[in-house]
Structures are given as structure tokens and as C-alpha cells.
Amino acid sequence: MKQKAVDPKTRILETATRLFYTQGYHATGINQIIQEAGVARASLYTHYQSKEELCIAFLNFRHVYWFKCFREFIGAVTDPEQQLMTAFDFLISMNDKEDFRGCAFMNILSEISPADTTLYTIIQHHKQNLRDTLASILPHHTQLLKDHIYLLFESAMLESHLYRNQWPVLQAKKMLKTLL
Amino acid sequence: MKQKAVDPKTRILETATRLFYTQGYHATGINQIIQEAGVARASLYTHYQSKEELCIAFLNFRHVYWFKCFREFIGAVTDPEQQLMTAFDFLISMNDKEDFRGCAFMNILSEISPADTTLYTIIQHHKQNLRDTLASILPHHTQLLKDHIYLLFESAMLESHLYRNQWPVLQAKKMLKTLL
DNA sequence: TAAAACAGACTGATCGGTCTGTTTTATTTT
DNA sequence: AAAATAAAACAGACCGATCAGTCTGTTTTA
Incomplete structure (x- = not known):
């Protein structure tokens, strides 16, 4: 061991x-x-210091790791619209790699209450970061479209966890195509 | 007590x-x-018999309760497109009522592994049921559009839990309007 | 008068966390 | 290079609390 x-x-x-x-x-x-x-x-x-401290370290570690992988993955292409498509391919590769375990942050969120302000804030910041990152790919589009892509991205990740299947990501990609 | x-x-x-x-x-x-x-x-x-049995009973109870509330809420209107809009209003009312605690099924999902087949199956069935229910409102539209609405509905529920705010639902409603 | 619900002791295991003392590792001084 | 020393990691006992679950016997309800 x-x-x-x-x-x-x-x-x-x-x-x-x-x-x-x-x-x-x-x-x-x-x-x-x-x-x-x-x-x-x-x-x-x-x-x-404590188990909770370790959880904080875990979330911070995971945050850095996830974004590093994400940026590397989508950095392979340059065209903005193609980069968004690749973002969803990233979900597919992560599902394969991590056996459909979903989002580490949303999983922890399910276990805590808003009273756990430290953990809650870390999770919110991570997601806000993702939201900003996705939005920055299409800076000149409407806020509604940016939010739309973000919501599809999130549900693609969470629903593929639920069904242990890539179909939500694959469908989300098709939806994205209709939006761009 | x-x-x-x-x-x-x-x-x-x-x-x-x-x-x-x-x-x-x-x-x-x-x-x-x-x-x-x-x-x-x-x-x-x-x-x-056991704590897990109680959890099963909880999920089944919640399943019945949630769909009863849902059907009652959206049954107030008859026009299909208006019914879908009302479905998102239902999320808003539940967020208010239950203090943004999100989806009971997705929360349990985060705590278990695929090896817990009984719980996993109950959760999947609940969501498949929701998926079918939403799809049945617009029976003559494409599968892609049905899935699209379902994914938006799901992320509206989960993201409002995360942010403890109604904005994901309100934005999702606007997105829905662009799709219909 | 029988069934149901009650209080609460009890099991062995595990929880998160502290503490003692030994061994290993790395650095510094000769 | 060898010896001295300081720091880090080690094993594991120990703490009070709680875990899920069982069992005994009393009280309440039907």
C-alpha cells in the first residue's frame, strides 16, 4: 500500500x-x-489540523488539477466555437477516466449545509471560475447565451454521473451546435 | 418534539x-x-430493517411527494408551452419552500457508489420518470429538444442549490422561451 | 388480552483527535 | 568521510463520543 x-x-x-x-x-x-x-x-x-482542513485541501487540490486538465485539453484548438465543443469532449474523457463519478465539488455540496461557509464558498468559487472561463471563450455574446452554455455544461457533467452514460454530453454537444 | x-x-x-x-x-x-x-x-x-431500508423508504416517499406537488403545480395551466414555463416556476417555489436544498435524489447520489444498486436504481428511475413527464408535455417535438429542456430543468435545480439563488431558474426560463 | 410502542441497557465497531515514545531520515559539525 | 544532532515519520495506545443494530422488560393502546 x-x-x-x-x-x-x-x-x-x-x-x-x-x-x-x-x-x-x-x-x-x-x-x-x-x-x-x-x-x-x-x-x-x-x-x-482536522478532517475538515483535509477536505479543504482536497477541494483546492482538485480545483487546480481540474482546471489544469481542462485548459490543456481545450488549448489544443484555437477557434472559439471549436473550443467549446472540445470542452464537452473533455467531459467525455473525464467520465472515462474517472468512471462517471461526476463533479467532486457538487458531490461535496450535497453533503454539507450553508453553515459550512468555508467549504460552501470554495465550491461556489470553483464554479464561478468555470462560469467565467466558459464565458471568456465567447466574450462578445449575450449573457444569456453564456449562461446557457454553462448550464448545459453542468447538466452534461451531472447527468452523465447519474446515468453512468455519455449520452447527456453527446446530446449537449448537439444542443450547443444549434445555439452557436 | x-x-x-x-x-x-x-x-x-x-x-x-x-x-x-x-x-x-x-x-x-x-x-x-x-x-x-x-x-x-x-x-x-x-x-x-436497517438504515438503508429507511433510506429506500425516504426516496420512495420523496418520489411520490415530489411528483404529486409537481403535477398539481403545472396542472394549473393547460397550454403545453405554458406548462413548461410553469414547471420552472415550480422550481422557484420549491427553492423558497425548501431553502435551496436542491434535489434529494442527486444529493443521495453523491453519497453512494454504483455498487449500491438498489439506491442507484431508484434514483435513476425517479429521473427517468421526470424526463418522460417533461417529454410528454411536447410529444411531437424532437428528442433533442426534449432532452434540451430536461437538461436545463436539471441544471436550474442543481445550480440554484449551489448559488442559493433563483438566477439559474430565471435564466433557464428565458432560454426555454428561445427554444419554443 | 394481545399487540404495539415505550425506555433504555448493551453490543462491538468505528468515529475524529491526542499523546507517548521509538525509529528513520536529513542536515550539520567535526 | 564520520560522528553528532535535529527534524520528521513511525507505530500504536488511548480518549470520549457515536455508530448501527439487538434485546429485555414495562407501559400504553386497541
Whole structure:
């Protein structure tokens, strides 16, 4: 289970990322994390104050990772309209890669209440970031069209999770074509 | 806390429904349910075999309740296109009523894995039911348009949960207008 | 008088988190 | 290069609390 190639802090974060994402936050215990990370109990609490702190680190890590992958993926093309189409192809590739586990941020959102302001804010910021990123591809179009694309993108991601199938993304791509 | 007007089994289900929906499945313990339902521990396990059985009952109960409210709400109008607009108004009223807690089914979906086949199937069936219901309002339109409306409906519900704001629903209504 | 609901003790397991003390690793000084 | 030292990671006991679920026996209801 131990992969001593990387340092303990990284192993903890990567393990927590995988488990929080695939099992959920409350369904994942500290014991499982330290066990699968091959790390001492005390080491986890040296690097992260609490389970919630670890969740925050997970969301921040995931945020950076997701946008890095996203930008790389859509950066392969230059034409704006083609770039939007590629954005939906990105969803397809992520569904394949991560077995239709959906959006890590929306999954955590389902487990928390608005009283968890730190987590709630991180999730909102991530999505606002995505919204801005998509909007920036077609800067001269109406706000309504930008929102339209964003909503289709979101439901494509969430509904393919639900059905464990690419059809929502494929259909969303066709809808996008009618809008551009 | 006890509202002995209804029988224990109903109190358990209604309490579990409220707690699972507002706090999530794994974050809600049996102790809290029996306490807030004002019911004996043994009574819960006479009516429901396990916590998962209770979750199944919750989803089935919610399914019936949600569609009953939905049909009543949109049944107030007869014109198909107007009925679709009213469907989005229903989301607005539910957001107000339930404090932007989003979709009970998608929330549970975030907490489980495809291995939980029973729960997963119930959730998929609920959404397929919604998909069919929306599609039946405009039976003579293309499959693409039906899916389009469904995807907008879904993201309107989920994104208003995220932002705790009605704007996604209001924007989705405008998008719908451009599609009809 | 029988069924249902009650209170609450009890199980073993696990929860998140703290603490002690040992071993390993890395850096610095000789 | 070898020895000294400081920092990091280690194993694992331990904490009180809670978890889901079982069981006994009493009280209420029908």
C-alpha cells in the first residue's frame, strides 16, 4: 500500500482526494485514509489540523488539477466555437477516466449545509471560475447565451454521473451546435 | 418534539426524510432520527430493517411527494408551452419552500457508489420518470429538444442549490422561451 | 388480552483527535 | 568521510463520543 516515492503529506492528500471523491466525505474515515496512504496517524494531524482542513485541501487540490486538465485539453484548438465543443469532449474523457463519478465539488455540496461557509464558498468559487472561463471563450455574446452554455455544461457533467452514460454530453454537444 | 397526531412509522419516515434531505444520509444518525421523531429505538427497527431500508423508504416517499406537488403545480395551466414555463416556476417555489436544498435524489447520489444498486436504481428511475413527464408535455417535438429542456430543468435545480439563488431558474426560463 | 410502542441497557465497531515514545531520515559539525 | 544532532515519520495506545443494530422488560393502546 505504501508508495514511498512521494512524501507523506502528498500521499495523504492524494489518498484523501481519491477516497473523498469516490466514497464521499462522511463515508470516508481517517483510519482508511492513513491506512491506504501508508502513513502514521500523527503524521496526518501534523500536516492537517482536522478532517475538515483535509477536505479543504482536497477541494483546492482538485480545483487546480481540474482546471489544469481542462485548459490543456481545450488549448489544443484555437477557434472559439471549436473550443467549446472540445470542452464537452473533455467531459467525455473525464467520465472515462474517472468512471462517471461526476463533479467532486457538487458531490461535496450535497453533503454539507450553508453553515459550512468555508467549504460552501470554495465550491461556489470553483464554479464561478468555470462560469467565467466558459464565458471568456465567447466574450462578445449575450449573457444569456453564456449562461446557457454553462448550464448545459453542468447538466452534461451531472447527468452523465447519474446515468453512468455519455449520452447527456453527446446530446449537449448537439444542443450547443444549434445555439452557436 | 413528539407530535403524536400521526403514528410512529409515519413520524420516523417524515423525520428521516427531513434529516436525510437537509443533512445528508451519512451525516444523519439513527439516534437523531428516533430522538426527533419521538420514537423508541425498537420501534424504528420493527418498521424498517436497517438504515438503508429507511433510506429506500425516504426516496420512495420523496418520489411520490415530489411528483404529486409537481403535477398539481403545472396542472394549473393547460397550454403545453405554458406548462413548461410553469414547471420552472415550480422550481422557484420549491427553492423558497425548501431553502435551496436542491434535489434529494442527486444529493443521495453523491453519497453512494454504483455498487449500491438498489439506491442507484431508484434514483435513476425517479429521473427517468421526470424526463418522460417533461417529454410528454411536447410529444411531437424532437428528442433533442426534449432532452434540451430536461437538461436545463436539471441544471436550474442543481445550480440554484449551489448559488442559493433563483438566477439559474430565471435564466433557464428565458432560454426555454428561445427554444419554443 | 394481545399487540404495539415505550425506555433504555448493551453490543462491538468505528468515529475524529491526542499523546507517548521509538525509529528513520536529513542536515550539520567535526 | 564520520560522528553528532535535529527534524520528521513511525507505530500504536488511548480518549470520549457515536455508530448501527439487538434485546429485555414495562407501559400504553386497541
